[in-house]
Amino acid sequence: MANTPYPESYYAASANTAPPRPALQDDVETDVCVIGAGYTGLSSALFLLENGFRVTVLEAAKVGFGASGRNGGQIVNSYSRDIDVIERSVGPKQAQLLGLMAFEGGRIIRERVAKYNIQCDLKDGGVFAAITAKQMDHLESQKRLWERFGHTQLELLDQRRIREVVACDQYVGGMLDMSGGHIHPLNLVLGEAAAVESLGGTIYEQSPAVRIERGANPVVHTPQGKVRARFIIVAGNAYIGNLVPELAAKSMPCGTQVIATEPLGDELAKRLLPQDYCVEDCNYLLDYYRLSADKRLIFGGGVVYGARDPANIEAIIRPKMLKTFPQLKDVKIDYAWTGNFLLTLSRLPQVGRLGNNIYYSQGCSGHGVTYTHLAGKVLAEALRGQAERFDAFADLPHYPLPGGQLLRTPFAALGAWYYGLRDKLGF
The missing domain is CATH 3.30.9.10 (D-Amino Acid Oxidase, subunit A, domain 2)
Structure with missing residues (x-):
């Protein structure tokens, strides 16, 4: 079976020691199966474990392999589009709720660092x-x-x-x-993984989700095993591939x-x-x-x-x-x-539910360190039946990127060239 290591980076070279985690090679049952051991997945897992859920996390490579372990390490508040833009799009009531959450992610990071003694150079x-x-x-x-x-x-x-x-x-x-x-981002996510395991959660590395069997009792299949769960959280962001096809067109x-x-x-x-x-x-x-x-x-x-x-x-x-x-x-x-x-086209995160039991959050649009920690809390609240804050995100409008799969990259690059020119000209 393929063993995907961390890509070479300063963060990988200076990471805290982490235990080896096995690949899933069996059939397991759990309350919640989280797909992706980055900030969104581990934040969700921590909040769920703290509220009594059994949680199993599947990671295709290693904890923090994706953006969570490679980003600039900056704690930046709000969203990639600020609250005034949201207000113009969805109105004052929904914007008020999203605005009150815009500064929560950084507080969650600091609470996690203090509670679980995470050494991440905060x-x-x-x-x-x-x-x-x-x-x-x-x-x-x-x-x-x-x-x-x-x-x-x-x-x-x-x-x-x-x-x-x-x-x-x-x-x-x-x-x-x-x-x-700012923080050492990979050490933050490694500390969060250790916190998940300290609460009884299980993390499998080198265990990509290759198929989701939907239904009343969904099953996530990996190359050598499967996880039966009451709920699934899809938290792979840019590394999820085509696992959930209906999400790919809008990001x-x-x-x-x-x-x-x-x-x-x-x-x-x-x-x-x-x-x-x-x-x-x-x-x-x-x-x-x-x-x-x-x-x-x-x-x-x-x-x-x-x-x-x-x-x-x-x-x-x-x-x-x-x-x-x-x-x-x-x-x-x-x-x-x-x-x-x-x-995403709106530069705002995509949050939602497929059927009654598959939840997702993705599309931070470059503003993910704080938002992903908030997302974990909001997803955990929704699984506990407290969906007001989840719904505030889920009701944000999202549209397919222009040009479809074939032309969305050149269209986006053309838009970036236009705004880059505006930056250079001082507009």
Whole structure:
């Protein structure tokens, strides 16, 4: 049987020790079968276990193999489309409920880290950096918007203040969110997996779900076993393939690229990011970066539509890094990797139920670290019969990507080119 290891990355190279987990080779019964051992799946599993459910998790490769173990490691609040956009689409009542949940994911992460003593280099503080006056105007509006929903840990930064937190000359200002922050993402998901097992949950690795047998008592089939369950949670996101065909038409896997420098040393690291906050700019095709615990700069950006792996990641990302920090021109890149996220046309997550017992959440559209932790709680609530918050997400409208399977990638790339041009021209 194939054994899929982690792809090479800084995170895989610096991961905490984790126990080997077997592949499923038998028939088992459980209350809930979770497909996918990333943030969505493990967050769901933890909330369910804490409420007395028996839970079995199936992972096609290794815990955190997908986006959960490869992302930029930034705790960013709200959704990929903010609450005002949601309000215009669905009205004030539904938007109010979604708005109140927009800042919950980060709190869940911190609660998990504290409760289960997860060692993942958690740091507080995230900065949105404005390159143009128009972007700064947007941040001022965003601050007012978020404060409407009770989120008050925000500070606007003028040009002088932003240069106190990031040594980059291209920013005209920004906004600091002290409830944002950053983590070692793979170590977070490994800690959550250990927490699942500490509560009696079972995780099988190298056990891809190849078929779901639907019905009153659904069965998930793997190459060498099967799981009979009362409920199924599909939590594979960009790595779910065609397991649930009706979900594939309304989403598209996309790749994003990340590099990690050699260790910079305390002095240079302190000059670049004196308060050790993470940063993302306000462009449509944004760049994001932060320091690791051993003082490397982790820098990401760019989108490859259709989730192809670029031939030379460093050639794509290093120029972006040097535009931000020209002082790093002689610094060596030790790691370069790519990972996939799942894009929806609305840029909002797809949540729903198939029949009476198959639940899903997917399509974070690049904003998944916090949302996935919230999603686990919302899915667990729905399985317990408390569906108000689940329904607020499930009722969001979603549409097929234009062009169907064949043309959706070039259409999306054309749209990204248009918005990228707007970024460059300052519109």
